[in-house]
Amino acid sequence: MARKAAIIGGGVIGGGWAARFLLNGWDVAVFDPDPEAERKIGEVLGNARAALPALSDVPMPAEGRLSFAGTMAEAVEGAEYVQESVSERIELKHKVYAQLQQSNPGVLIGSSTSGFKASDLQKSSPAPENIIVAHPFNPVYLLPLSEISGSPANPPEVVERTVQIMRDIGMFPLVIRKEIDAFIGNRFLEAVWREALWMLVDGVATTGEIDDAIRMGFGLRWGQMGLFETYRVAGGEAGMRHFMAQFGPALKWPWTKLMDVPEFNDALVDLVAEQSDAQSGAYSIRELERIRDQNLVGFLRSLKDRNWGAGKVLRDHDERRRVAYHAGEVTGAPLQMAELQVLPSWIDYNGHMTESRYLFCASEVADAFLRLIGADMQYVAGGHSYYTAESHILHKGEVKLGDRLTGTLQVIHADEKRLHHFITLQRGEMVVATIEQMCLHVDMKAGKTCAALPAVLERLLPIAEAHAGLPRPEGLGRAIGQGRV
Amino acid sequence: MARKAAIIGGGVIGGGWAARFLLNGWDVAVFDPDPEAERKIGEVLGNARAALPALSDVPMPAEGRLSFAGTMAEAVEGAEYVQESVSERIELKHKVYAQLQQSNPGVLIGSSTSGFKASDLQKSSPAPENIIVAHPFNPVYLLPLSEISGSPANPPEVVERTVQIMRDIGMFPLVIRKEIDAFIGNRFLEAVWREALWMLVDGVATTGEIDDAIRMGFGLRWGQMGLFETYRVAGGEAGMRHFMAQFGPALKWPWTKLMDVPEFNDALVDLVAEQSDAQSGAYSIRELERIRDQNLVGFLRSLKDRNWGAGKVLRDHDERRRVAYHAGEVTGAPLQMAELQVLPSWIDYNGHMTESRYLFCASEVADAFLRLIGADMQYVAGGHSYYTAESHILHKGEVKLGDRLTGTLQVIHADEKRLHHFITLQRGEMVVATIEQMCLHVDMKAGKTCAALPAVLERLLPIAEAHAGLPRPEGLGRAIGQGRV
Numbered sequence: 001m002a003r004k005a006a007i008i009g010g011g012v013i014g015g016g017w018a019a020r021f022l023l024n025g026w027d028v029a030v031f032d033p034d035p036e037a038e039r040k041i042g043e044v045l046g047n048a049r050a051a052l053p054a055l056s057d058v059p060m061p062a063e064g065r066l067s068f069a070g071t072m073a074e075a076v077e078g079a080e081y082v083q084e085s086v087s088e089r090i091e092l093k094h095k096v097y098a099q100l101q102q103s104n105p106g107v108l109i110g111s112s113t114s115g116f117k118a119s120d121l122q123k124s125s126p127a128p129e130n131i132i133v134a135h136p137f138n139p140v141y142l143l144p145l146s147e148i149s150g151s152p153a154n155p156p157e158v159v160e161r162t163v164q165i166m167r168d169i170g171m172f173p174l175v176i177r178k179e180i181d182a183f184i185g186n187r188f189l190e191a192v193w194r195e196a197l198w199m200l201v202d203g204v205a206t207t208g209e210i211d212d213a214i215r216m217g218f219g220l221r222w223g224q225m226g227l228f229e230t231y232r233v234a235g236g237e238a239g240m241r242h243f244m245a246q247f248g249p250a251l252k253w254p255w256t257k258l259m260d261v262p263e264f265n266d267a268l269v270d271l272v273a274e275q276s277d278a279q280s281g282a283y284s285i286r287e288l289e290r291i292r293d294q295n296l297v298g299f300l301r302s303l304k305d306r307n308w309g310a311g312k313v314l315r316d317h318d319e320r321r322r323v324a325y326h327a328g329e330v331t332g333a334p335l336q337m338a339e340l341q342v343l344p345s346w347i348d349y350n351g352h353m354t355e356s357r358y359l360f361c362a363s364e365v366a367d368a369f370l371r372l373i374g375a376d377m378q379y380v381a382g383g384h385s386y387y388t389a390e391s392h393i394l395h396k397g398e399v400k401l402g403d404r405l406t407g408t409l410q411v412i413h414a415d416e417k418r419l420h421h422f423i424t425l426q427r428g429e430m431v432v433a434t435i436e437q438m439c440l441h442v443d444m445k446a447g448k449t450c451a452a453l454p455a456v457l458e459r460l461l462p463i464a465e466a467h468a469g470l471p472r473p474e475g476l477g478r479a480i481g482q483g484r485v
Numbered sequence: 486m487a488r489k490a491a492i493i494g495g496g497v498i499g500g501g502w503a504a505r506f507l508l509n510g511w512d513v514a515v516f517d518p519d520p521e522a523e524r525k526i527g528e529v530l531g532n533a534r535a536a537l538p539a540l541s542d543v544p545m546p547a548e549g550r551l552s553f554a555g556t557m558a559e560a561v562e563g564a565e566y567v568q569e570s571v572s573e574r575i576e577l578k579h580k581v582y583a584q585l586q587q588s589n590p591g592v593l594i595g596s597s598t599s600g601f602k603a604s605d606l607q608k609s610s611p612a613p614e615n616i617i618v619a620h621p622f623n624p625v626y627l628l629p630l631s632e633i634s635g636s637p638a639n640p641p642e643v644v645e646r647t648v649q650i651m652r653d654i655g656m657f658p659l660v661i662r663k664e665i666d667a668f669i670g671n672r673f674l675e676a677v678w679r680e681a682l683w684m685l686v687d688g689v690a691t692t693g694e695i696d697d698a699i700r701m702g703f704g705l706r707w708g709q710m711g712l713f714e715t716y717r718v719a720g721g722e723a724g725m726r727h728f729m730a731q732f733g734p735a736l737k738w739p740w741t742k743l744m745d746v747p748e749f750n751d752a753l754v755d756l757v758a759e760q761s762d763a764q765s766g767a768y769s770i771r772e773l774e775r776i777r778d779q780n781l782v783g784f785l786r787s788l789k790d791r792n793w794g795a796g797k798v799l800r801d802h803d804e805r806r807r808v809a810y811h812a813g814e815v816t817g818a819p820l821q822m823a824e825l826q827v828l829p830s831w832i833d834y835n836g837h838m839t840e841s842r843y844l845f846c847a848s849e850v851a852d853a854f855l856r857l858i859g860a861d862m863q864y865v866a867g868g869h870s871y872y873t874a875e876s877h878i879l880h881k882g883e884v885k886l887g888d889r890l891t892g893t894l895q896v897i898h899a900d901e902k903r904l905h906h907f908i909t910l911q912r913g914e915m916v917v918a919t920i921e922q923m924c925l926h927v928d929m930k931a932g933k934t935c936a937a938l939p940a941v942l943e944r945l946l947p948i949a950e951a952h953a954g955l956p957r958p959e960g961l962g963r964a965i966g967q968g969r970v
Contacts, residue, residue: 011721012719012721040721088731114732137702137703137706138718138719143701143702143703143705143706144701144702145697145698145701147698172697172701174694174697174701176689176690176694177688177689177690177694178687178688178689180684180687180689183698184689184690184694184695184698185698185699185702185703187680187684188676188677188680188681188698188699188703189703189712191673191676191677191680192673192676192677192712193732194676195672195673195676196673196712196713199665199669199672202663202665203662203663204661204662204663204665204669205661205662205669207713207714208713209659209661209662209669210669210711210712210713211710211711211712211713211714212630212657212659212711213630213632213659213668213669213670213673213711214670214673214707214711214712215707215708215709215711215794215795216628216629216630216657216659216794216795216798217622217628217629217630217670218628218670218673218674218707219704219706219707219708219709219711220628220707220708220781220784220785220795221628221704221777221781222699222700222703222704222705222707222708223700223704223708223780223784224700224704224777224780224781224784225696225700225773225777225780226695226696226697226698226699226700226704227674227677227678227681227695227696227699228681228692228693228695228696228757228760228761228764228765229692229696229761229764229765229773230777232761232765232770232773233623233770233773233774233777234497234623235770236496236497236525239761239770240757240758240761240762241754241758244753244754244758245754246573247599247678268729269726269729269730272713272725272729273724273725273726273729275713276713276714276717276724276725277725279713279714280713280714280717285717285718285720285721285724288710288714288717288718289718291793292706292709292710292715292718294791295708295710295787295788295791295793295794296705296706296709298784298787298788298790298791299705299708299709299783299784299787300705301787302780302783302784302786302787303780303783305783306776306779306780306783308776308780309700309701309780310700310701310705313701354845354848355844355845355847355848355873355876356841356842356844356845356848357841358844359840359841359843359844359878360839360840360841362840363839363840363841387880388840388880389879389880390877390878390879390880390963390965391840391876391877391878391965392875392876392877392878392964392965393875393876393877393878394874394875395872395873395875412966413966420965420966436965437965438965438966477964477966478875478964479877479962479963479964480875480876480877480905480922480923480962481898481905481962
């Protein structure tokens with residue numbers, strides 16, 4: 001049975017949590033008295049469905065069941081975890097916790113609060129130990145960070161259980177060592193926000209110029225290394241101590257106005273809102289969300305390629321969910337070796353999957369097959385590999401964004417040095433392309449072909465033999481323009 | 486003749502400037518009394534050569550000539566522009582400017598200063614109008630931002646000239662409206678730095694945890710949208726005013742410690758340096774630089790795919806430099822349609838260009854050819870396109886990181902509906918792969934083949950006719966396993 005999370009408060013943040021739980025296979029019950037909640041969550045979920053699966057290289061679990069509860073008691077019934085994302089009013093949060101704990105006394109409650117400490121949240125609760133901060137960043141379904149902040153009332157098991165739930169839905173839980181208002185991320189954001197408001201008020205820069213100052217410069221750095229590692233590198237060969245010596249004195253320089261804050265009044269709101277309209281008004285919020293999501297997917301995929309930072313979080317999450325494709329009985333049909341989902345960056349200007357991605361999909365299938373027969377990365381590290389000498393691609397159907405493809409492989413012929421196979425890419429029952437390939441086994445150092453090692457041949461040859469009885473696939477051995485040109 | 490820049494101060498920042506100018510075709514003379522300067526700049530330049538060309542989709546200009554000058558007078562001779570990146574000591578900067586302006590009175594001097602105002606820099610100069618702030622972010626050869634900050638002494642032409650030079654080397658010049666210490670970016674960095682030091686001193690988080698709090702969350706957002714646009718989106722449907730109403734009150738909350746700064750002493754330096762060693766010490770600074778550069782190239786390429794933010798800066802820079810490949814005389818040889826450079830993300834675990842990238846390169850060649858015959862994006866927008874029905878790839882040589890490939894296309898046969906061509910990818914004289922393709926002209930709405938429009942056929946058919954006399958390329962019409970399997 002699927003695990004169940006209750007989402008209390010269905011705004012941008014609550015909706016993002018709902019999406020993340022659902023897409024990771026949890027059932028989700030939402031409670032929000034807003035009559036528009038269902039529509040709003042539906043839109044966030046639509047965004048999330050277009051973006052989050054694009055980060056996964058293993059099939060996503062079946063989406064959980066989404067329900068909207070009429071009462072908090074109904075939402076929390078049978079729930080293993082509650083994520084509370086109501087407004088930042090402490091009395092309201094206390095009231096919510098009282099109702100939740102009355103209906104489901106043992107339930108674990110994580111709060112999305114931007115700044116209240118766990119000990120503030122726990123006040124007056126009969127079970128303070130089950131209330132903890134789990135503070136995410138928008139969009140919750142893409143950004144991995146969840147700041148976990150407990151008070152002395154939370155036993156280590158509760159912290160550990162929260163951490164584990166966050167990992168289960170693909171997040172990066174960061175446990176904060178000491179209670180502090182606004183935790184870590186929001187303290188930085190607040191400092192920058194205050195400084196930025198001064199710049200607007202003082203006429204130094206507009207909202208658009210400030211955004212450019214961030215996204216054309218240090219913003220790009222921070223998506224992959226943060227502050228200290230960036231400065232360590234900036235110190236050059238002399239490293240962190242050199243950097244400190246160089247910029248330490250600046251602590252006394254007038255580089256900030258944060259000894260004071262600008263007055264929050266209508267004039268300030270107007271100033272910000274009008275400049276923001278001028279900067280971004282050409283796009284609707286929904287368009288901006290999609291642009292943001294595509295950009296973030298691009299960043300995250302590129303970090304994942306390198307197994308670095310947030311990309312490592314994604315890889316680890318895949319690894320935990322990876323379902324090994326079993327070769328099964330070698331007497332069987334062509335082997336289903338991969339499931340793939342068509343990502344936004346795979347689409348060309350025709351709106352279809354770009355040509356080279358067909359071959360990319362075929363490589364994923366062939367690589368999975370090579371892993372199956374033991375010609376894996378360790379084998380390559382030992383100096384042997386299969387190189388593709390020749391490929392023939394037949395396009396049979398169009399593929400669009402979000403399509404899920406399965407890839408099967410049939411061995412046509414294999415001997416000590418050669419592997420001739422035929423890959424079929426299908427969307428459901430529909431064949432979208434076939435890729436026939438001739439691969440040669442090589443000694444990489446010598447740069448020439450050689451016999452595969454016995455361990456590989458012992459796995460490859462029985463499959464080849466079993467496949468020898470299969471019908472020859474349609475299109476095998478074709479040449480381009482055969483009989484026509 | 487190449488334009489010349491003088492680089493005064495050859496540290497991490499000066500070296501980054503030198504690399505950016507050189508790779509954009511300028512001659513560069515460096516002055517730095519450090520006996521290690523030549524080695525250090527060589528290493529920065531090595532990093533830059535591996536990274537910056539990877540962002541370009543048009544051939545880079547020939548690299549400029551790098552020289553090391555024995556005196557400032559020699560460095561600045563014949564220079565159109567000076568970039569000063571010496572230590573942050575105002576007397577030193579004044580001394581440098583005096584020497585430069587004595588040797589080359591009219592030269593434009595941009596300073597990399599992190600915080601001095603232009604009017605501070607200009608003090609005591611006989612030509613204050615030619616001294617201006619051009620403040621970059623590390624790594625200078627990848628991050629586009631250059632904050633341009635002048636004083637009332639700088640006439641608009643000087644600001645404009647500086648802006649133009651920054652654009653010429655692919656940067657994003659951001660002109661600051663009013664003089665302010667530390668400009669925009671560094672004020673934010675300083676605020677975050679001070680807050681982060683408090684967290685270390687207070688034992689709330691380590692350097693590694695702080696970096697994770699940034700790069701797993703808002704750091705990813707800021708690489709593409711900055712602060713205000715991000716918050717506009719976070720406001721949800723109600724937008725910026727809603728966001729302000731929600732978080733305005735937080736201005737009065739104790740979310741920052743910036744009313745004071747931590748004391749800068751040895752204990753603080755030790756604390757930061759030791760935690761930084763624990764966090765990043767497994768990598769050398771050079772390794773971290775390469776990791777950072779690859780991550781940034783990944784981010785920037787993904788933004789470029791979407792023509793957004795810093796990616797738009799890259800596209801615009803390409804556009805300015807694009808050399809149209811001319812079809813030339815249609816009686817000629819196969820058409821050279823593209824130059825490509827092998828990027829880090831194109832490399833597989835064998836250390837070679839990954840299989841699907843061969844087809845990607847072929848698509849780049851074919852797309853350029855289709856643009857040439859008028860079947861461009863506008864044509865596609867009108868509902869017609871060429872779809873690839875079949876491809877045959879022959880691998881003939883290995884391709885490695887950084888290799889430059891040229892792609893030529895020979896038309897084998899063309900008629901109203903069909904285009905059969907043969908693409909050759911070469912590294913220098915060496916053929917690394919051939920790709921034979923059959924493309925069909927389609928009416929995209931009807932989803933079936935149809936005749937190409939006359940304007941396209943008028944350009945395609947004469948080329949086909951001219952190519953009919955060329956020898957048949959080796960490997961044409963091959964089937965896999967021909968005569969062997």
